[in-house]
Amino acid sequence: RRLLYQDVGVIGFPFSKGQPQPGVRSGPAAIRNAGLIEKIHNLERDVKDYGDLDFEYIADDPPYGLIKNPRNVGAANKKISAAVSNVINDNRLCISLGGDHAMSIGTLHGHATARPDMCVLWIDAHVDINTPLTSMTGNIHGTPVSFVVHELKDYVPVLPGFEWMNTCIHAKDIAFIGVRDIDPGERYIMEKFGLVCYSIHDIDHLGLVEVLKRAMDNVNPNRDRPIHISFDIDALDPLLAQSTGTPVYGGLTFREGMYIVEEVGSTGMVTGIDMVEVNPELGTKFEQNVTVNTAVDVLTAALGKRRHGNIPTGYVLPKAKN
Amino acid sequence: RRLLYQDVGVIGFPFSKGQPQPGVRSGPAAIRNAGLIEKIHNLERDVKDYGDLDFEYIADDPPYGLIKNPRNVGAANKKISAAVSNVINDNRLCISLGGDHAMSIGTLHGHATARPDMCVLWIDAHVDINTPLTSMTGNIHGTPVSFVVHELKDYVPVLPGFEWMNTCIHAKDIAFIGVRDIDPGERYIMEKFGLVCYSIHDIDHLGLVEVLKRAMDNVNPNRDRPIHISFDIDALDPLLAQSTGTPVYGGLTFREGMYIVEEVGSTGMVTGIDMVEVNPELGTKFEQNVTVNTAVDVLTAALGKRRHGNIPTGYVLPKAKN
Amino acid sequence: RRLLYQDVGVIGFPFSKGQPQPGVRSGPAAIRNAGLIEKIHNLERDVKDYGDLDFEYIADDPPYGLIKNPRNVGAANKKISAAVSNVINDNRLCISLGGDHAMSIGTLHGHATARPDMCVLWIDAHVDINTPLTSMTGNIHGTPVSFVVHELKDYVPVLPGFEWMNTCIHAKDIAFIGVRDIDPGERYIMEKFGLVCYSIHDIDHLGLVEVLKRAMDNVNPNRDRPIHISFDIDALDPLLAQSTGTPVYGGLTFREGMYIVEEVGSTGMVTGIDMVEVNPELGTKFEQNVTVNTAVDVLTAALGKRRHGNIPTGYVLPKAKN
Ligand SMILES: [Mn+2]
Ligand SMILES: [Mn+2]
Ligand SMILES: [Mn+2]
Ligand SMILES: [Mn+2]
């Protein structure tokens, strides 16, 4: 396996303004504390920790229609986009630790800036493609995809704080996997613009192996485009990942989550990964540990850790002196 | 998809005399409180709530052999049969909320009275086909199928309270899915009369997609017969549906339960559904909520709610004024 | 189905010196208390309980390199080997209740002594094939396979306490299923000596039905060799089997565990089963019960209990006197 980028950069976005629960800001710290950097190092990949981004708080930020915190979210994503571009321009696969999913406006924008040929796998219970006009909650973490898709330009108002940004991918460049909770407007958008979505029903019907093959054939038929994996921890079943803000029953199993990233990772084409919506302040201590450790397992699996084992370079088996 | 019946009727049977735990009487109220009626309404199906049936208590009801409460169960099922016939004769798909599974003597009888051509999918950890003579517990909820199958007539005594009723389906008109705990007599009956049963082993071996196709081919090869789904919540795994009287490990996953009713529902031929053995007084508060919400999810999925989303009629996507 | 051995022997090894947690010594008692013997009897198989083996404690047992308790483990396994040989020479399928997995040095050695043509299915989250020189923990329960495989002879020092023993199987005679946590040295050994291993990734990719078929084709292509199933309860997912010393997420489901032993058992060729690493002193009372009952379910399924039911010999269905 040839890797497009051998080296890895890790950057944290302790960001929560895309939804109401502040605990999600502790995601990057919790994931680091669970040993992420060392575990990447153990995979014999050079890893640089870019630390956490700081976000200034904009006090005067009234809602735009229902949409909350537009200026805070817009300004944060401008910084996030630049930060992700920077990591990828350093020739490093960029791991973005969230934070809520609104930050993926920036990670996708930054990734596309550095690698305009990239495509996206969005692993999530939700499609997060409400526009600011169809959103029923006003939480931007349910809308990020609408900001980045060219075809939706006429349907997404330029929110205050977002004047800097342009759409950056086509509808055909993103595939969704694990979906099981779609709003009416979202379903309408998916069908109108031909966005590819593999729901849990599709996985139940076709099996994950086939679904993943089809999703890759959709966005990356020759397996030659850089891949951005946007992994919302709520893609996984709540029995497994309880410490997240909007859990939905009947999710991906731990094994399905691992299988997806192992297979996509094995193409060698992954250049960006978001790990979002880990909220280490929700649930019991046990549930917090399971959720955080699962996030780390998913990330290291995407980077090449194999469940059937890895042999370090130059390993020598000791003989007995019998 | 053409629906045999577009409109829906919901009726509750707060009935527990088929087994020892009275809490199962709270099933209908708990399922309604979780928003069933509104959620059906949101699917753009006209829904009428027929309320809960009242059952008089017959104090003088000594056992028949081992069988407990025969007169109470018999009298209740006479009323249940008439109530279900009435809903279906109103041209409404009948959703019967239990209550324990003994009530399905009445729901099947009433359904068959209104639609003699109907067939049955029995989704359950158990086959509930002990006769009053083979039952080892004396609880009628483990015997309902024996009362309704023509071929078993000679093996089922006419219990006091059951003088009103006749068998109403053939052995070939029912298929069981999800089974994992069968008594010796039940297994004997299944084989002797050629009843079709897909155990959890069969699902493990063939996959659920194939099992469901075979079950439908067995009872409804042309997909033109009305279908009665008798859904015992204990078909699902106890990790998911703990609040039930006789849980058995290794059950259907949430996703498998959803997939079954989605697929059967998509034929448009479902005319009756039982949701039984939800006991909201067992387990922790959390387990009670999960069990009850799962029951609601199964019912709405059977009625057309899709995990990949539903678009309301006439939906208009708002444009931005950029 | 013809059974190689119809009769069954059960023997307990309350043994914990292969790892640090003494609670695993209570495994045999807990499994017996959950009704194992009676449940085997109900399958119409003659069952003899050989009781529990007693192990003398060797106080003076300093480590060999990192390896802890070599003399205690070696002496215990000498007794275990003789005990297992004895059961099989009584023409009984030998069920060995552990105890930690270090005891399988003895069960495999004893089985191979009585039936040199036997082959092994090792169902485990781990491959337990570290040598005493590659082990990073010094716990012998992570090394038992290295002691028995001919091809590894030059890599395993003769530990004090192990002077009595010889290797007894070839690398091609063992297949691993359920693996998801392999040390670097273990992976190296697996590849160097061509040991067959089906990880959880393989099950996710190929499906369990295909994996099991391949594993059997590997070690027992004509289905004519006696089979030793070494079942480490940690093969199962921790959500299910929490009461074990080294749980690893993303394991076999209850249903997958059952399916494996049902299918292997149905060949009629099983002559030995280890059930190890059940530690009834770990986890909550609920978790302890689930773990222990699961162990019993796995054992009875291996012996012929079917999830779609068993009919006792000569069963007569009672007729009604209507
Ligand atoms: Mn989500
Ligand atoms: Mn999301
Ligand atoms: Mn049941
Ligand atoms: Mn039932």
Ligand SMILES: [Mn+2]
């Ligand atoms: Mn293990």
Ligand SMILES: [Mn+2]
């Ligand atoms: Mn083991």
